[in-house]
Every structure is written in structure tokens, then in C-alpha cells.
Amino acid sequence: MRLRQTSKLRLYVLAVSVAGIVVLLSLAPAGVEALRSAPVVSLVIAASVIVCELRPINITCEDESGQITLSTPFAFALMLASGTAMAVLVLAVASLLADIRRKPLDRVVFNVAQYSLSLSAAGGIMLLASGSPALLSTPQLSVSEFGALLLGGGTFFLLNNTLTGTVVALAQRIGVYDFLRQDFFFQTFTTGVLLALAPIVVVVAEVNVGLIPLLVLPVVAVYRSATASLEKDHIARHDVLTDLPNRRLFLDRLTLALREAKHPGEQVAVLLIDLDRFKEVNDTLGHHMGDLLLQAIGPQLQVGIADDATVARLGGDEFALCLPDVDGADEAVRVAKGIVQRLTTPFHIGGFTLDIGASVGIALYPDHGEDVSTVMQRADVAMYVAKESHGGFEVYSAERDPHRRQRITSAGDLRRGIETSQLAIHYQPKANMRTGLVGGVEALVRWQHPDYGLGGADEVVPVAPRAGRVGQMTPSVLDAALGQSRRLYDEGLDLRMAVTLSVQSLYDHEFPGHVSDLLRRWNVSPRQLVLEIAESTVMADPRRAQRVLAELSAMGVTLAIDDFGTGYSSLAYLKQLPVTELKIDKSFVLGMATDSDDAIIVHSTIDLAQKFGLQVVAEGVESMRVWQLLARLGCDHAQGYYVSRPLAAPQLTPWLRANTIPDIDGDVPRRTAPTASAS
Numbered sequence: 177m178r179l180r181q182t183s184k185l186r187l188y189v190l191a192v193s194v195a196g197i198v199v200l201l202s203l204a205p206a207g208v209e210a211l212r213s214a215p216v217v218s219l220v221i222a223a224s225v226i227v228c229e230l231r232p233i234n235i236t237c238e239d240e241s242g243q244i245t246l247s248t249p250f251a252f253a254l255m256l257a258s259g260t261a262m263a264v265l266v267l268a269v270a271s272l273l274a275d276i277r278r279k280p281l282d283r284v285v286f287n288v289a290q291y292s293l294s295l296s297a298a299g300g301i302m303l304l305a306s307g308s309p310a311l312l313s314t315p316q317l318s319v320s321e322f323g324a325l326l327l328g329g330g331t332f333f334l335l336n337n338t339l340t341g342t343v344v345a346l347a348q349r350i351g352v353y354d355f356l357r358q359d360f361f362f363q364t365f366t367t368g369v370l371l372a373l374a375p376i377v378v379v380v381a382e383v384n385v386g387l388i389p390l391l392v393l394p395v396v397a398v399y400r401s402a403t404a405s406l407e408k409d410h411i412a413r414h415d416v417l418t419d420l421p422n423r424r425l426f427l428d429r430l431t432l433a434l435r436e437a438k439h440p441g442e443q444v445a446v447l448l449i450d451l452d453r454f455k456e457v458n459d460t461l462g463h464h465m466g467d468l469l470l471q472a473i474g475p476q477l478q479v480g481i482a483d484d485a486t487v488a489r490l491g492g493d494e495f496a497l498c499l500p501d502v503d504g505a506d507e508a509v510r511v512a513k514g515i516v517q518r519l520t521t522p523f524h525i526g527g528f529t530l531d532i533g534a535s536v537g538i539a540l541y542p543d544h545g546e547d548v549s550t551v552m553q554r555a556d557v558a559m560y561v562a563k564e565s566h567g568g569f570e571v572y573s574a575e576r577d578p579h580r581r582q583r584i585t586s587a588g589d590l591r592r593g594i595e596t597s598q599l600a601i602h603y604q605p606k607a608n609m610r611t612g613l614v615g616g617v618e619a620l621v622r623w624q625h626p627d628y629g630l631g632g633a634d635e636v637v638p639v640a641p642r643a644g645r646v647g648q649m650t651p652s653v654l655d656a657a658l659g660q661s662r663r664l665y666d667e668g669l670d671l672r673m674a675v676t677l678s679v680q681s682l683y684d685h686e687f688p689g690h691v692s693d694l695l696r697r698w699n700v701s702p703r704q705l706v707l708e709i710a711e712s713t714v715m716a717d718p719r720r721a722q723r724v725l726a727e728l729s730a731m732g733v734t735l736a737i738d739d740f741g742t743g744y745s746s747l748a749y750l751k752q753l754p755v756t757e758l759k760i761d762k763s764f765v766l767g768m769a770t771d772s773d774d775a776i777i778v779h780s781t782i783d784l785a786q787k788f789g790l791q792v793v794a795e796g797v798e799s800m801r802v803w804q805l806l807a808r809l810g811c812d813h814a815q816g817y818y819v820s821r822p823l824a825a826p827q828l829t830p831w832l833r834a835n836t837i838p839d840i841d842g843d844v845p846r847r848t849a850p851t852a853s854a855s
Contacts, residue, residue: 782809
């Protein structure tokens with residue numbers, strides 16, 4: 177998202193800049209000619225435009241610059257008195273002079289361009305409506321000219337605010353429509369009122385140009401009144417002590433970040449930070465010293481994070497970070513490590529050396545929750561786990577969440593869920609790491625609990641035996657998956673469908689017959705089906721499992737060992753089984769970019785598997801860094817959030833058809849995935 181957002185912002189700025197400069201250059205000759213013959217009144221108004229641009233008013237607001245200028249009524253007045261060309265030229269020059277020393281070049285050009293577009297559009301509308309290039313070149317206005325004046329002012333107001341508001345919204349990752357809607361009151365009360373003063377400026381100048389400075393007072397009063405309201409809103413949404421966003425603003429921005437993370441694979445990280453020894457500082461040195469420490473914490477949390485991230489103080493000694501579009505858990509962990517390291521370094525405040533520290537909890541959307549409250553709650557759980565373990569930081573894990581463990585023990589809930597069709601199948605794509613093409617998907621069970629929301633297979637599989645539903649679930653999942661495989665094939669998508677085999681099915685001699693019946697029912701080729709068996713499952717009774725696996729293999733079904741590395745088997749033993757594919761457990765893959773031991777395990781597994789002629793699939797690929805490492809090690813396939821999160825059936829086909837290219841054999845189109853050289 178971040179790269180896409182940056183590209184969108186740059187393209188927008190470039191488009192507006194080019195269009196505005198073209199308009200400016202086309203009007204410049206006429207503007208220069210108008211200046212040469214301009215009366216004193218117009219020259220005084222032009223000078224007022226330049227002075228007001230050069231002397232902005234500083235305010236406290238959400239926008240980057242924190243400054244507003246008072247040139248609007250004078251620029252519009254100049255257009256009414258002397259025409260569009262002169263007004264555009266003078267305002268462009270004024271903007272250039274004001275910005276050239278204190279703003280980046282691209283922003284300078286953009287400001288000049290948007291002023292040129294706004295004024296020229298307003299002038300064009302008034303010319304079309306009235307036939308006069310300068311409505312107040314004579315003091316009287318007809319009814320039609322008055323209407324033209326209103327249309328021109330409205331055009332300038334809407335275009336100027338839309339052009340500038342869109343830049344702010346894109347830069348701050350705020351929805352453009354939402355930002356413009358929220359900003360409308362302030363802009364109406366300021367720009368709208370000031371535009372209404374423009375005709376008065378012209379009339380006053382005609383009477384006595386010396387009275388023009390007096391008009392600055394009502395202009396300043398309008399801005400001061402509006403900015404007081406803006407500052408009041410700022411205080412309501414920011415922490416008074418640190419001036420960081422408060423809980424209200426943080427939750428608003430997190431809500432927006434989740435809403436914008438629409439594309440598969442996009443993730444948002446929430447980091448909750450709790451200071452470890454802050455209470456000791458307050459108790460021993462007093463609240464004043466504690467306040468000074470909290471003020472020193474904010475800048476440390478902002479070091480090395482992206483511009484679109486939000487750092488907030490939630491209250492007390494608790495802070496939070498929202499990181500939109502993180503590159504998997506790796507990036508969130510990197511940020512957390514940096515925070516822990518900086519906050520562990522002693523602070524020197526008021527003659528004291530304060531040694532604190534921090535515990536950071538990390539939760540990711542959509543991995544750990546698909547709504548704000550769930551992600552926040554799970555980041556909070558991770559933070560307390562980090563505090564208890566004294567490990568500095570912790571990524572949320574369902575296995576270490578006591579609340580989650582309690583609710584997944586309900587076998588009755590699962591029975592009711594199956595009976596009321598709460599279980600659904602989602603499909604996660606697998607990408608070929610050499611070609612970047614998706615050649616298959618895995619069917620994954622999801623539990624849409626009416627009270628707790630969407631849960632994964634880790635909440636279904638452990639409970640299924642106690643609920644007495646394992647024998648019912650596996651054929652049901654296989655039936656749904658093969659039906660989806662048939663639909664994909666009919667739509668021109670020839671992909672392999674992977675389904676996890678339960679222990680009961682593995683030891684059921686009738687199971688191969690059920691598989692054969694379902695393949696015939698859906699008219700699906702056996703080569704399109706991949707049955708995945710957990711390593712621990714197959715090794716519980718390998719001789720018994722081998723008979724069922726041999727029958728399935730003879731049918732042409734592909735067999736794969738799932739979660740390899742978590743059991744107690746060896747590749748040499750597994751080679752005796754009719755399997756052709758091996759999946760490295762995600763617990764090793766997730767940490768291989770930061771843990772050398774995990775990287776060694778993954779490297780050794782890939783090397784040995786390929787020596788035995790097995791295809792290797794890496795689970796849990798959640799970042800470009802891990803993808804690149806696996807590609808260098810020669811891994812065959814990747815599966816994880818970096819490729820795509822699991823998709824519901826209605827989402828799957830559109831995703832597969834997006835950015836399609838033919839595979840290397842010229843077969844049906846398949847969805848492209850990131851390549852190892854992506855940057």
C-alpha cells in the first residue's frame with residue numbers, strides 16, 4: 177500500500193503541476209501586458225497579494241505546513257478588477273516568492289500550479305456567464321453579472337480546496353472524500369467568507385487605495401476565529417502532554433488503515449508499548465519528572481518509522497503505533513526491536529539518569545483480527561505476554577492467548593456451528609517461485625462464529641474430535657473444494673486444489689473410494705487434487721497410513737507432507753511413502769529472516785528434499801525479504817500473506833484473473849505473484 181500510495185500522490189502532484197504550469201505559461205504574456213497598463217488601484221491590490229503571501233499566519237492544525245495565507249480575497253479582487261491573466265500571474269509570482277526558500281521544489285511548483293488552475297477556471301466561468309473578462313472594471317453589476325460573480329467564486333472555492341485537500345489526504349493516508357467533507361466547514365468559514373470580501377476590496381480601492389490595509393483586519397479576524405475552532409479540535413484529538421495523537425485519533429486512523437487494506441496480502445500492524453519501570457519514576461521522583469520522561473518518549477517512538485505511520489499516547493505510560501502496509505511480521509518486529517533498544521537506553525532528564533525499558537505487543541491485520549477491536553485486543557494480549565516473559569516484544573499467538581484457548585474448547589459450539597452452516601472454505605493461493613505464477617490453492621476451513629467473528633483452522637481442528645465431527649468434516653471440505661476446482665476449471669483456470677487429510681481419513685480403508693467418487697461427481701482430474709498429511713499424523717502409524725496413501729497415489733492424486741519439521745520423522749523415511757511434495761512449517765519460515773537457526777533449518781530441509789526429488793512448498797511467507805531468501809535457496813513454491821491471504825470463493829476468481837499472463841507452457845492464464853527481484 178505504501179508504494180502504491182506514494183505513486184498515487186506523485187502522479188497526482190505531477191498531473192496538477194503540469195496542467196497548472198501550462199495554463200500559467202499560456203496566460204503569462206497577457207498578464208505581463210495587463211500589468212504594464214494597470215491602473216494604480218490594480219497595482220495596489222497586486223502588491224497586497226504579494227505581501228499577504230509573504231506573511232503567512234502560523235496555526236496549529238493537522239496539515240503539514242501549519243500556515244495559512246491571507247492572499248485569497250486580494251487575488252480574487254484583482255481578477256475582478258483587471259482580469260484573469262493578471263491575477264494568475266501575480267498570485268503565481270507571490271506564491272513562488274513565498275515558498276522558494278522554505279519548501280521543496282515539487283511543493284513550490286504544485287502551489288503555483290493549483291493557484292493558476294483555480295483562478296483561471298473561476299475566470300473562465302465568469303467570462304462564459306457574463307461575457308466580461310473583468311466584472312468590476314466598472315462599479316455597477318447587473319443581475320447576470322452578479323450571478324457570474326457567485327459562479328466564479330464557487331468555482332475557485334471548490335477547485336482550490338479540492339486540489340489542495342487531495343494532496344493532504346493522499347500524503348496523510350486519509351480518505352480523500354472523508355478529508356474534504358471534514359474540512360468543508362473550516363474552508364467555508366474562511367475561504368468562502370474571504371471570497372465574499374473580494375468585491376469590497378475592489379470598491380474600497382476605487383474610493384481610496386489607502387483604505388485597503390484596513391481590510392486586513394476583518395480578514396485576520398475571520399482566520400483567527402476559524403483557527404481557534406481548528407485548534408480546539410486539535411486539542412480534542414491529541415494528548416495535551418506529548419502532543420501526540422490520543423486514543424480517539426489513533427482508533428480513527430487505525431480504522432481508516434484497515435479500510436484501505438483491501439488488496440490480498442496487505443497488512444496493517446498495531447504495536448502497543450507499555451513502559452516497564454515508569455511507576456518507579458513517578459513514585460520516587462514525582463509526577464513532574466514522569467511528565468518530562470513521557471515527553472521524551474514520543475520522539476524516540478518516531479525514529480525510523482514510515483511517514484504514514486501513527487504514533488499515539490493512549491494514556492498513562494501506554495503508547496501505540498499503527499503501521500499501514502507493513503511487509504509482514506518481519507517489518508513490525510524490526511520496528512519493535514528498535515523501540516525496545518531505544519527505550520532501554522537510559523534517559524538523562526533534569527540531572528537524573530532514568531533507566532526504564534518497554535514491552536511491545538504486536539498484532540497484524542488480517543492475520544490476528546479483521547476489525548479494530550480484535551486487533552487492539554490481541555496486541556494487548558501480546559504486550560502482556562512480552563511483559564511476563566521479559567522478552568521486550570511479542571507477536572500475537574493464539575496458542576499463548578488464554579482468552580482464546582478458553583473459547584476454542586467448546587465442542588458444543590462447533591457442533592452447532594456445523595449444523596447451522598457456520599463453517600466455510602477459504603482458498604489460499606500457492607505461487608511458483610521460479611515463474612511467479614500461481615499454480616494451485618489450498619482449501620482452508622474457517623469458522624464464522626456469531627459471537628467471536630471469523631476463526632481459522634486452529635480453532636476448528638483441535639475441537640473437531642471432541643465434537644465427534646471429524647468424519648463428517650473431511651468429506652464435506654473435500655466435496656466443497658472439488659466443486660470449487662470444477663468451477664475454476666470451467667472458467668479457464670486449471671489449478672491444483674490442496675486439501676488437508678485428517679488422521680481418521682488417513683486410516684480409513686474406504687477413504688480412497690470416497691475420493692474416487694467425489695472426483696467422478698465433479699468431473700475433476702486426480703492430478704488436480706493434492707492431499708496434504710501432517711507429518712505427525714502419518715508417523716503415528718506409518719504402515720497403516722502407507723496402504724491408504726498407496727491407493728490414493730495409484731489413482732493419480734498428489735500427496736504432500738504438511739508442517740514438516742514439527743514431528744519426529746526423517747526425509748529418508750518419508751521417501752518410502754508415495755509423496756512428491758513437502759511443506760516446510762511456517763514456524764521456521766516466519767523467523768528465517770531474523771533467526772539464523774530457522775534459516776539453517778529451512779536451508780537444510782530444502783537441500784535434502786530436492787536431493788530426494790521432492791517439490792518444496794514454504795508456508796508462512798509474509799514478506800518480500802523471506803520470499804527473496806527462499807528463492808535464493810531454490811524453494812519451489814511459496815504460500816502466505818505475501819502472495820495472498822486466504823480468499824472466500826467469490827473473491828478467488830477475480831483475484832486469479834487480475835494481472836494474468838500465460839504460464840511458461842502457454843497454458844491457461846494464472847495470477848502473477850511477486851518475483852524474487854521485486855523491490
